[in-house]
Amino acid sequence: MITASSENAVSALRNAEELFWINPLLNSAGIPRSALSLGINDITDAQQRLIRFAPLIERLFPYTAASGGIIESDLTPVPALQQSLAPRCRGKLYIKQDNTLPIAGSIKARGGIYEVLKHTEALALEGGILCSGSDYSKLADYRDFFSQFTIQVGSTGNLGLSVGIMSATLGYHAVVHMSSDAMQWKKDLLRKHGAEVVEYSGSYTEAVLNGRRASEASKQSYFIDDENSPDLFLGYAVAALRLKEQLERRQIAVDAEHPLYVYLPCGVGGAPGGITFGLKLLFGEFVRCYIIEPVNAPCMTAAIASGKGTDMDIGRLGLSGLTAADGLAVGRASALAYEYIKDIIDGCITVHDDKLIPALISAYKTEGIFMEPSAAASLCGFSRLCTPEALQYLSSADPLLNLDNAVHIAWATGGSLVPESERRRLIGGLEP
Numbered sequence: 340m341i342t343a344s345s346e347n348a349v350s351a352l353r354n355a356e357e358l359f360w361i362n363p364l365l366n367s368a369g370i371p372r373s374a375l376s377l378g379i380n381d382i383t384d385a386q387q388r389l390i391r392f393a394p395l396i397e398r399l400f401p402y403t404a405a406s407g408g409i410i411e412s413d414l415t416p417v418p419a420l421q422q423s424l425a426p427r428c429r430g431k432l433y434i435k436q437d438n439t440l441p442i443a444g445s446i447k448a449r450g451g452i453y454e455v456l457k458h459t460e461a462l463a464l465e466g467g468i469l470c471s472g473s474d475y476s477k478l479a480d481y482r483d484f485f486s487q488f489t490i491q492v493g494s495t496g497n498l499g500l501s502v503g504i505m506s507a508t509l510g511y512h513a514v515v516h517m518s519s520d521a522m523q524w525k526k527d528l529l530r531k532h533g534a535e536v537v538e539y540s541g542s543y544t545e546a547v548l549n550g551r552r553a554s555e556a557s558k559q560s561y562f563i564d565d566e567n568s569p570d571l572f573l574g575y576a577v578a579a580l581r582l583k584e585q586l587e588r589r590q591i592a593v594d595a596e597h598p599l600y601v602y603l604p605c606g607v608g609g610a611p612g613g614i615t616f617g618l619k620l621l622f623g624e625f626v627r628c629y630i631i632e633p634v635n636a637p638c639m640t641a642a643i644a645s646g647k648g649t650d651m652d653i654g655r656l657g658l659s660g661l662t663a664a665d666g667l668a669v670g671r672a673s674a675l676a677y678e679y680i681k682d683i684i685d686g687c688i689t690v691h692d693d694k695l696i697p698a699l700i701s702a703y704k705t706e707g708i709f710m711e712p713s714a715a716a717s718l719c720g721f722s723r724l725c726t727p728e729a730l731q732y733l734s735s736a737d738p739l740l741n742l743d744n745a746v747h748i749a750w751a752t753g754g755s756l757v758p759e760s761e762r763r764r765l766i767g768g769l770e771p
């Protein structure tokens with residue numbers, strides 16, 4: 340169903356029916372209407388902090404030397420994949436390859452690692468082992484200092500990998516609270532890096548709640564709160580500044596004649612929310628951002644489309660939360676991300692699970708790009724927007740709409756750490 344009505348949207352969500360909801364309250368200027376505290380200066384501040392930490396990242400993870408310790412991914416044109424997904428779609432499709440982000444192999448390497456580093460900087464300054472202007476790479480010699488402190492996080496898997504690997508490598512006691520959706524291989528990998536993994540039989544919301552409580556009980560413990568953290572959000576938002584540079588380097592214009600369409604898989608909403616916020620600040624009405632969620636776990640779509648906010652969780656819609664997109668298996672959206680994107684997101688798209696694996700296989704067959712099922716949701720978002728039905732709806736709302744010169748970016752949010760056996764299970768014996 341394509342609709343801008345909240346009643347129709349809620350009824351489609353309840354029925355686990357695929358929905359393309361167009362935001363009727365969109366502020367086309369791309370600025371949230373309510374007074375919120377974060378702005379472009381906070382994003383550039385986060386970017387500067389990542390530059391200060393780059394020598395440390397390079398020292399701890401020498402394979403990041405090629406990028407000088409900056410954790411970034413390529414923007415890759417994918418004409419063959421575009422042809423297979425939506426042969427009649429005009430414009431040009433790219434993949435933002437966060438499936439290859441170093442260290443954590445997913446988009447979580449942006450927010451999760453950023454927040455660990457920000458906390459590390461504060462502790463190190465306070466502890467007198469760092470002063471402004473120091474070479475941050477020396478922090479690699481202070482494992483004993485950091486071992487006094489604990490960092491905890493609740494996760495469906497990938498945030499745990501990002502926070503757990505980074506904190507354990509610095510010497511912290513890392514504790515990851517994992518929901519029942521978390522894959523076994525992610526738990527194994529974390530333990531291999533020296534993180535403690537606490538397993539729950541319940542939902543992601545429950546894992547976060549328990550992690551937060553466990554952390555509050557200890558003075559030396561810091562909790563990375565995926566449901567509320569401005570620092571995670573800002574770490575993700577830095578991607579917008581980096582993408583702008585990449586577009587400029589490729590001489591890809593973003594303006595009235597050349598709109599940019601971005602498809603963002605959404606779990607709790609921090610990653611797609613931060614990126615949307617950053618892109619809207621940079622490109623205003625010339626960028627269109629869509630969040631993509633599985634029909635069984637559409638928590639952000641429910642919050643925004645119902646107009647009721649994050650209390651409208653998937654339990655109230657009678658949905659199971661079960662999905663092959665484990666990174667998106669979230670029942671309740673982040674209140675912080677919701678506030679930032681509710682009136683700047685262009686629309687929300689929900690997809691059936693049975694479309695994820697075929698999309699993932701297409702990307703592998705046509706371009707040799709492997710992504711995990713959650714990331715493949717981005718491709719489904721692109722295909723959905725390119726259906727004749729959706730294009731007709733959009734052009735009736737905007738008669739001047741011309742997608743001939745559009746640039747579409749499917750944000751591939753994870754994949755490179757998926758072990759060989761799991762890859763084979765997903766793509767069979769295919770060769771690219």
Ligand SMILES: *Cc1c(COP(=O)(O)O)cnc(C)c1O
Binds near residue numbers: 446
């Ligand atoms: C976490 C995750 C997302 C979504 O990020 P949120 O901040 O939870 O919305 C998308 N794809 C993958 C692979 C992820 O791990």
